[in-house]
Amino acid sequence: MSDRISGLVQRIRDLESELEEEIDRRRAAFEYTVEKRRVVFETEVRERHRALRQTLTSYLSEARPMVILTAPVIYSVIVPLVLLDLFVTLYQAICFPVYRIEKVRRADYVSIDRRHLAYLNGLEKLNCVYCGYGNGLLAYASEIAARTEAHWCPIKHAARMKGTHAHYAGFLDYGDAEGYKQKKRELRESTR
Numbered sequence: 001m002s003d004r005i006s007g008l009v010q011r012i013r014d015l016e017s018e019l020e021e022e023i024d025r026r027r028a029a030f031e032y033t034v035e036k037r038r039v040v041f042e043t044e045v046r047e048r049h050r051a052l053r054q055t056l057t058s059y060l061s062e063a064r065p066m067v068i069l070t071a072p073v074i075y076s077v078i079v080p081l082v083l084l085d086l087f088v089t090l091y092q093a094i095c096f097p098v099y100r101i102e103k104v105r106r107a108d109y110v111s112i113d114r115r116h117l118a119y120l121n122g123l124e125k126l127n128c129v130y131c132g133y134g135n136g137l138l139a140y141a142s143e144i145a146a147r148t149e150a151h152w153c154p155i156k157h158a159a160r161m162k163g164t165h166a167h168y169a170g171f172l173d174y175g176d177a178e179g180y181k182q183k184k185r186e187l188r189e190s191t192r
Helices: 003-029 043-052 056-062 065-076 078-099 122-152 177-189
Strands: 032-035 038-041
């Protein structure tokens, strides 16, 4: 990777750290802490949240009929999501030790914590659990795929790609045959 690209990647990482620090400051403003992956609100805040919860009847009466009718379509995606979860978890459990690739911690990606928010009614909590699971699972699966790609084919694509993963910046340039031949082993070692 060139010095310029390395510098840009480092600046991105620095900005991500700065963003995390700002999010931590916001947490303090909303009067909660995270202790061992568990969210803790002060009692007074929790009571204020409960007072703001919309009843399920009111929530449903405000929903457009088409929104309610499409709910089964949205929730039907749970079947392929659970299958994806099962398959990528098995894949990495079986293959990553053989390839000597560091395993992805599922808990770092799938977070089901919004159900503890007292200002959400039961349906809103269910929706939040579903979205947290779905998006977290896709990020988890994407990281497993990214580590696999970094191990087997760490070459950038010819065309610019949207949504590249964190490993992509360190990949070899498209068409760099000499670099691939020289650095293939080194790049493979980086997944361990």
